[in-house]
Amino acid sequence: xxxxxxxxxxxxxxxxxxxxxxxxxxxxxxxxxxxxxxxxxxxxxxxxxxxxxxxxxxxxxxxxxxxxxxxxxxxxxxxxxxxxxxxxxxxxxxxxxxxxxxxxxxxxxxxxxx
Amino acid sequence: xxxxxxxxxxxxxxxxxxxxxxxxxxxxxxxxxxxxxxxxxxxxxxxxxxxxxxxxxxxxxxxxxxxxxxxxxxxxxxxxxxxxxxxxxxxxxxxxxxxxxxxxxxxxx
Numbered sequence: 001x002x003x004x005x006x007x008x009x010x011x012x013x014x015x016x017x018x019x020x021x022x023x024x025x026x027x028x029x030x031x032x033x034x035x036x037x038x039x040x041x042x043x044x045x046x047x048x049x050x051x052x053x054x055x056x057x058x059x060x061x062x063x064x065x066x067x068x069x070x071x072x073x074x075x076x077x078x079x080x081x082x083x084x085x086x087x088x089x090x091x092x093x094x095x096x097x098x099x100x101x102x103x104x105x106x107x108x109x110x111x112x113x114x
Numbered sequence: 115x116x117x118x119x120x121x122x123x124x125x126x127x128x129x130x131x132x133x134x135x136x137x138x139x140x141x142x143x144x145x146x147x148x149x150x151x152x153x154x155x156x157x158x159x160x161x162x163x164x165x166x167x168x169x170x171x172x173x174x175x176x177x178x179x180x181x182x183x184x185x186x187x188x189x190x191x192x193x194x195x196x197x198x199x200x201x202x203x204x205x206x207x208x209x210x211x212x213x214x215x216x217x218x219x220x221x222x223x
Contacts, residue, residue: 004156033210042202042213043157056209091156098209100145105156 002026004106006092012112013082021077021109025094032075033103034067035091043091049075050098082113118146118203120217128222133193135217137186137203146179147211148188151200160188160201195223 005024013019025032031050035043036059045059051072060067064082069075079086089110093103121136139146145164149157163170163179163186170177176189190197198221204211 035213040215042216045210045212048209059210093157098206100206102147102159102162103157103211104159105149107154107156 004092004094004104006090006106006109008109009107010110010112012114014114015082015084017082018078018080019082019111021079021090021092021111023075023077023092023094023106025073025075025092026104027073029094029096029104031095031097031101031103032069033093033095034075034077035093036061037089037091037108039088046077046090079111082111084113087111087113117212118205118214120201120203120214122217123215124218124220126220126222127193129193129195131193133190133197133219133221135188135201135203135219137188137214139184139186139203139205141184141205141207143181143205145206146186147204147206148175148177148186149202149204149213151202151216153199157202190219193219193221195221197221 007022034046037043047067048056049069064080066078089108091108093105095101095103118137118139147162148160151157161172163177174191179186200216202213202216
């Protein structure tokens with residue numbers, strides 16, 4: 001497609017369940033970023049991939065969060081043993097290069113943990 | 115941290131008026147980006163200004179950058195109801211962009 005695609009758009013899970021969020025970046029984009037956005041706040045960086053290499057995961061809040069991009073295109077963000085504080089919108093962005101170039105965002109996955 | 119901080123937090127204007135939003139940041143940068151976010155949607159890149167540029171225009175948008183004051187401003191001229199959104203500045207920090215809480219702009223028709 002023409003833009004970054006994320007699925008599902010909405011996800012409701014019970015506390016303790018595992019969830020997986022998918023991101024399809026723009027074809028040919030080397031860099032892929034995951035952000036977490038709480039209500040009324042700006043996006044907070046979680047992790048960054050350059051092709052299949054995860055170069056920065058400093059923003060992942062705990063070891064329950066895991067991201068992968070095995071073939072350098074589609075990426076999955078997995079959250080294990082979800083907690084209520086994980087409720088947020090998870091945004092994916094891709095770009096041709098690093099943070100010095102414009103990022104193209106998907107519309108996000110709104111995750112609600114009950 | 116390098117987080118961009120936008121000011122004001124919220125701005126409400128009439129259609130046709132100009133809207134000005136400001137951004138401050140802490141460390142040296144080689145560029146700064148501005149993004150818009152409509153409710154329930156992802157962020158949309160508006161403009162990137164490099165550290166050697168003082169001003170940049172894109173349609174009804176004008177961005178300024180003052181590296182000595184570590185500040186930037188975004189001016190939207192002749193605002194429209196469709197400009198209603200949250201606006202974020204994003205200075206880069208290493209490999210990533212660092213967003214503040216944004217300015218919520220409401221344009222009343």
